[in-house]
Amino acid sequence: MQTYADMTKEQLQEELTKVRQIYKEYQDKGLKLDMSRGKPSSGQLDLGMGLLNAVDAESLMQAENGLDTRNYGGLDGIPEAKRLMAGIMEVRPEQVIVCGNSSLNTMYDMVARGMLLGYLGQTPWCKLDKVKFLCPVPGYDRHFAVTEHFGVEMINVPMTEEGPDMDMVEKLVAEDDAIKGIWCVPKYSNPQGVIYSDETVRRMAALKPAAKDFRIFWDNAYAVHHLYGAEKGKILNILDECEKAGNPDMVFEFCSTSKISFAGGGIAAIAASEANLADIKKSLTIQTIGFDKVNQLRHVRFFKDADGIAKHMEKHAEFLRPRFELVLETLESQLSGLGAGSWIKPMGGYFITYETNEGCAKRVVALAKEAGVVLTPAGAPFPYGKDPKDSVIRIAPSYPTMEDLKAAAEIFCVCVKVATLEKMLE
Ligand code: PLP
Numbered sequence: 001m002q003t004y005a006d007m008t009k010e011q012l013q014e015e016l017t018k019v020r021q022i023y024k025e026y027q028d029k030g031l032k033l034d035m036s037r038g039k040p041s042s043g044q045l046d047l048g049m050g051l052l053n054a055v056d057a058e059s060l061m062q063a064e065n066g067l068d069t070r071n072y073g074g075l076d077g078i079p080e081a082k083r084l085m086a087g088i089m090e091v092r093p094e095q096v097i098v099c100g101n102s103s104l105n106t107m108y109d110m111v112a113r114g115m116l117l118g119y120l121g122q123t124p125w126c127k128l129d130k131v132k133f134l135c136p137v138p139g140y141d142r143h144f145a146v147t148e149h150f151g152v153e154m155i156n157v158p159m160t161e162e163g164p165d166m167d168m169v170e171k172l173v174a175e176d177d178a179i180k181g182i183w184c185v186p187k188y189s190n191p192q193g194v195i196y197s198d199e200t201v202r203r204m205a206a207l208k209p210a211a212k213d214f215r216i217f218w219d220n221a222y223a224v225h226h227l228y229g230a231e232k233g234k235i236l237n238i239l240d241e242c243e244k245a246g247n248p249d250m251v252f253e254f255c256s257t258s259k260i261s262f263a264g265g266g267i268a269a270i271a272a273s274e275a276n277l278a279d280i281k282k283s284l285t286i287q288t289i290g291f292d293k294v295n296q297l298r299h300v301r302f303f304k305d306a307d308g309i310a311k312h313m314e315k316h317a318e319f320l321r322p323r324f325e326l327v328l329e330t331l332e333s334q335l336s337g338l339g340a341g342s343w344i345k346p347m348g349g350y351f352i353t354y355e356t357n358e359g360c361a362k363r364v365v366a367l368a369k370e371a372g373v374v375l376t377p378a379g380a381p382f383p384y385g386k387d388p389k390d391s392v393i394r395i396a397p398s399y400p401t402m403e404d405l406k407a408a409a410e411i412f413c414v415c416v417k418v419a420t421l422e423k424m425l426e
Helices: 009-028 042-046 079-089 103-116 141-149 166-175 198-205 238-244 274-287 293-303 306-335 361-370 402-424
Strands: 096-098 132-137 153-160 179-184 215-219 251-256 268-271 352-355 392-395
Touching (some): 009 402, 079 096, 096 274, 103 141, 103 215, 103 251, 103 274, 132 141, 132 166, 141 153, 153 166, 166 179, 198 238, 361 392, 361 402
Parallel strands (some): 132 179, 215 251
Antiparallel strands (some): 352 392
16 A cells, blocks of 8 residues: 555545545445444443342342341441452452442542542642642543543643653652642553553652652553453552552552443442551541442352453453454554554553544544544543644444444544545645
């Protein structure tokens, strides 16, 4: 395939006329397709239906410590659910509080606690003039929405193939005590699918922040969401690394079963040091008398343990893998070698990131919309929705049927070609 960069102006114009014709043919079909939603397909959700029978009217409702799961009590979760969630994060059960149905909710609460109460006796952030967070980009839009909501200033840190640019992170946190946190999705990052290298995790754990109450928000949302087996997705244990580096209190780790059992109907958890857990419990005990332990019991009875979760996630992978591969094969066959952008093949998680040439992402998303394909808005994976290069597009292959996905991926490629050629001919 001839690279666009090697074409003359006339050839580019000719090519644009050709791809515009193809684009128009797709447009005339009046399709309605959606590649914007990073949520499980109904086929994946069917895999979890056994959860609904895991506890029924005949079941023993006692947890293994004798606690009646139907009643109040057990603020930090039933012991067997702590073990299950610890298994997902590969931490010790005593490092875990099992929370409600959403890890995002738990993260929101942790930022709110920093704001209103302060961590471990430090000044609440709301009393400070300025509070800042580091935001590896591209990243998860809802993380950025939480910090924006609380008026936290967000600083972009570029992602590399090994995680956030650690030279920049180290320098910034050491210099500025207004920087109170960093958002991290360490495994199969949203949206690029990056797996943090051992060096990145070690450097993160060994940070020397100017702020005593600086925290790493370690959102291990895709801890067990492998497409090609667990081996490829191994990362170091951040709690252990922080302990080794003399920073035991510097991290909060989060996870949930939202994309394991039911999205919004699962269980979430936080893992942290003993001191942090005690601090969290001081306000948690005011906030709630306890979370839904019946749901915790249901999850334990259905999944049993970390092995049970791993087996279940293999079934999810069987659904997801062909969808990812279909999109990647389409990108490869349509766009490879054109000089119209790049992408990385993710080993797990929920997204593929396409990076267009500078200044083309918004145009691609708009063209796709006009041809009936909804994509995540360009800019969404950046704080304040602003992609400085206007080049990142998040593709979510999990939800559409294979047939819809095929059409959507093909249309996407045509839109990339049109937008790239238009830009080159400006
Ligand atoms: N964290 C990341 C990185 C996500 O991608 C998502 C959902 O897409 C969530 C958290 C949401 O998790 P939960 O449903 O547990 O709130």
